[in-house]
Amino acid sequence: MPMPSANIIEVNNLCYNANEKNAVGDALPLLNDISFKLVTKDSSKITAIMGPNGAGKSLLLRNLAGLLTPNSGEILWHGTPNINAKELAIVFQKPILLRRSVRANLEHALLAFKTPKDQLHNGTEQLLELGQLTDLANRPARILSGGEQQRLAIVRALAGDPKILLLDEATASLDPQTTFLIEKIITDTSKNDTKIIMVTHDLSQAKRMADDVVFINAGTICEHTSTKQFLSKPKSQEAKNYICGKLTL
Amino acid sequence: MCNFAFNEGFTILMQDFLATFSQAFQLIFSFDKDLYEIIGLSLSVTFAAVLISCIIGFPLGAILAIGKFKGRNFIRLIVTAFMGLPPVVVGLVVYLILSANGPLGVLQLLYTPTAMIIAQVILVTPIIAALSSQVIIDLNEEYDELLRSLGLSSFAKMKTLLFDARYSLLTASLAGLGRAMAEVGAVIIVGGNINHVTRMMTTAIALETSRGELALALGLGTVLILLTISINAALMMIHSNARKNAYA
Numbered sequence: 001m002p003m004p005s006a007n008i009i010e011v012n013n014l015c016y017n018a019n020e021k022n023a024v025g026d027a028l029p030l031l032n033d034i035s036f037k038l039v040t041k042d043s044s045k046i047t048a049i050m051g052p053n054g055a056g057k058s059l060l061l062r063n064l065a066g067l068l069t070p071n072s073g074e075i076l077w078h079g080t081p082n083i084n085a086k087e088l089a090i091v092f093q094k095p096i097l098l099r100r101s102v103r104a105n106l107e108h109a110l111l112a113f114k115t116p117k118d119q120l121h122n123g124t125e126q127l128l129e130l131g132q133l134t135d136l137a138n139r140p141a142r143i144l145s146g147g148e149q150q151r152l153a154i155v156r157a158l159a160g161d162p163k164i165l166l167l168d169e170a171t172a173s174l175d176p177q178t179t180f181l182i183e184k185i186i187t188d189t190s191k192n193d194t195k196i197i198m199v200t201h202d203l204s205q206a207k208r209m210a211d212d213v214v215f216i217n218a219g220t221i222c223e224h225t226s227t228k229q230f231l232s233k234p235k236s237q238e239a240k241n242y243i244c245g246k247l248t249l
Numbered sequence: 250m251c252n253f254a255f256n257e258g259f260t261i262l263m264q265d266f267l268a269t270f271s272q273a274f275q276l277i278f279s280f281d282k283d284l285y286e287i288i289g290l291s292l293s294v295t296f297a298a299v300l301i302s303c304i305i306g307f308p309l310g311a312i313l314a315i316g317k318f319k320g321r322n323f324i325r326l327i328v329t330a331f332m333g334l335p336p337v338v339v340g341l342v343v344y345l346i347l348s349a350n351g352p353l354g355v356l357q358l359l360y361t362p363t364a365m366i367i368a369q370v371i372l373v374t375p376i377i378a379a380l381s382s383q384v385i386i387d388l389n390e391e392y393d394e395l396l397r398s399l400g401l402s403s404f405a406k407m408k409t410l411l412f413d414a415r416y417s418l419l420t421a422s423l424a425g426l427g428r429a430m431a432e433v434g435a436v437i438i439v440g441g442n443i444n445h446v447t448r449m450m451t452t453a454i455a456l457e458t459s460r461g462e463l464a465l466a467l468g469l470g471t472v473l474i475l476l477t478i479s480i481n482a483a484l485m486m487i488h489s490n491a492r493k494n495a496y497a
Contacts, residue, residue, distance in 0.1 A: 067394050085400020096395040099413040099496045108409065112399040142495035 008164065008195050009038040009064070014073035016056075016063055016219075031056045031063065032219045034073070038195065038212075045190040048210035048227065049199045052242055056219040057199040058093075061166050064197065065090040077164075086113050089162035093169040095153035097141040102133055105141045106156055113160035123159070130185060131155035147178030154185055158194075165189060167198035171205065183209060203243065207231055215239045272464030273471055284465065288472055291450040294362050294436070295429045298369030299377075302429075303422050306374045310381025310421075311407040315389050325382060331375035336368075340438030343368045347439065360441040365449070368435035373425040380421035384414045416488050416497035423484050430477055 016031040038047055049057045062068045064075060065088060077083040098105050106124045115123050128134045131151040136144060141152060150170060157165060167186065171179040187209060190196045200206055206213060206227055213230040215222045215238070222236035234240050276284050313325045345351050347359040347367075358364045388410050389396075396406045411418070433451035440447030442456055450469045457466035491497035 062394075065398055067397055085398070088398075090394075090398045092394065096392060098392075098395075098409070099416075109399060112401055112405065140494040140496055 010076040011036050012074050014070045016059055017071050030059055030219050034221055036214055036224050044211045046196040046210045047212050048206040049214045051216035055216045057216055058168050061168050061199055065166050086160040087163040089157035090166040091153050091157045091170050093172055095149045101138050102141050102152055103137040109156045109159035127155040147174050164195045169199050269463045269467050273468035276468040287448050287450055287453050294365050298366045298373055298429050299426045301370050302373040302377045302425050306377030307381050307411055309378040311385045311411055313382045314385035328375050329379045332379050334372055336432055336434030339368055339371050340435030343439045360447055364439040365436040368439045369429045373429050376428055377421050377425040380424055381418055384417040385410050388414050416491040419484050
C-alpha cells in the first residue's frame with residue numbers, strides 16, 4: 001500500500017526523565033518538551049538528528065523506536081500511536097549481532113519478519129549482496145571487522161523492508177571507504193520509500209546525505225530546518241556554537 | 250626403633266595400595282562383566298536424568314530470566330535455593346512418594362532405575378535451571394534492544410536466547426552432570442543398590458568399601474574419575490572452539 005505523504009512521524013511534547021533526581025529531588029529531564037513533524041517526500045527522505053554529546057539524540061531515537069517509554073507526550077505514526085515492528089527498524093552505534101554466522105543473522109531477522117520459508121534463501125542472498133557480504137556469509141558474525149559488522153547490522157535492519165529506518169551514529173569510528181559504502185546503502189534505501197532518521201555528529205555527512213536537520217541541545221529541540229539552512233545560517237546560538245566547534249556547557 | 254616400625258608400616262600400606270590398584274586395573278582392562286554392567290547402568294541413569302533436567306531446566310531458566318509474571322523473583326529464589334537440596338532428603342521424599350503406600354506406589358517404580366532417574370532429576374533440575382537463568386539474563390542484557398526492535402514474541406525471544414546461549418548452557422548441564430555422577434545419597438534410598446538392577450558406580454563404591462572389596466571399589470572410582478574428566482574435557486573443547494568463533 002503506498003504511504004501517504006502527510007506527516008509520517010509526529011512527536012508532540014515528548015518528555016523523558018531519568019530515574020536519577022536533581023538536588024531538589026525533581027526527576028532529571030533528559031528530553032524536554034520535544035515536538036517535531038517529519039514528512040516523507042522528495043525534499044525530506046533523510047533527516048539528521050544532530051547535537052552535542054549528551055544532548056539526548058540517542059535517547060530520542062530509542063523513544064522513537066519504542067525501546068524507551070516517554071514519561072509524557074506522544075509519538076504518532078501516520079496519526080496513530082502504534083506502528084508495526086516490521087515497518088520500523090533501528091541500527092545501533094555498536095551493532096548487536098547474534099552468536100551465529102552472517103547468514104544465520106540475516107535468516108533470523110527474515111524469519112522474525114515472517115518471511116515465508118521458500119523465500120528465505122533468496123532474501124538472504126539479496127541482503128548479503130546488498131551489504132557486499134556474500135563472501136563472508138558463513139563466517140561467525142562477531143569476528144567480522146567493525147565495518148563489516150555495521151554493514152551486516154544495516155542490511156539486517158532492511159530485512160523487513162521497513163518504512164522508517166533509524167540509525168544511531170551508524171558510521172561512527174569507521175574508515176572512509178566503509179562509511180562511503182554504508183552511506184550508499186542508506187541513500188539507496190531512502191530512494192526506495194524508506195524514511196531515514198539518522199543521528200550523526202558528522203557535519204559533512206549531514207551535508208552529503210540529510211535533507212533536513214533536527215538540532216537538539218540539552219534535551220530540547222533548538223531548531224528543525226533544511227540541512228542547507230542549518231549549515232549556512234543556523235538560527236539558534238547553540239547550533240552556531242556546535243557548527244563552529246565551540247563547547248557549550 | 251619407632252622410626253623403623255613406621256617405615257615398615259608405610260611400606261606394607263603402599264604394597265597393599267599398589268596391589269589393590271593393580272587389581273582394579275585388571276578388572277577394568279579384563280572388561281569385567283559386573284564392573285561394566287555397573288558403569289553402563291550409571292551412565293544410562295545419569296545421562297537420562299541430565300537430559301530430562303535439561304529439557305525442563307533450560308526453558309524454566311529462560312522463563313525465570315525474561316518472563317514477566319507475578320512471583321518470578323520468589324520462584325527464582327526457590328529454584329536457586331534448591332541447588333543445594335540434600336540428596337538424602339530428596340531420596341526420602343521420592344521413596345515416600347513411590348513406596349507402596351505413597352501416592353505413586355501403584356506405579357511400582359521403587360527400587361528401579363526409573364526411581365533413581367526421578368530422584369536425580371529433582372536434584373539436577375534446579376542446578377540447570379538456576380544456572381541457565383543467569384546465563385539468559387546476561388545474554389538478554391546484550392540482546393534486549395535488538396530482539397525488541399525485531400518485535401519478537403516472548404516465546405521467539407526465549408528461543409533466540411536459548412539457541413545463542415547454547416555453549417554457555419553446556420556448562421550449566423555440565424554442572425548438573427557432575428552432581429548426578431557423584432550422587433549417592435538419593436539413589437541408594439530409592440534404588441536400593443540391588444545387584445544387576447540398580448547398582449550404580451557410587452552406590453557400589455560405598456558398598457564394596459564397607460565389605461572390604463577395595464579392588465572393585467577402586468576400579469569403579471578410577472572409572473568414575475576418568476569418565477568425569479573425559480566428559481569435562483570434551484565439553485571444554487567444544488566451548489573453547491565456540492569461543493574462538495565468538496559463538497560463546
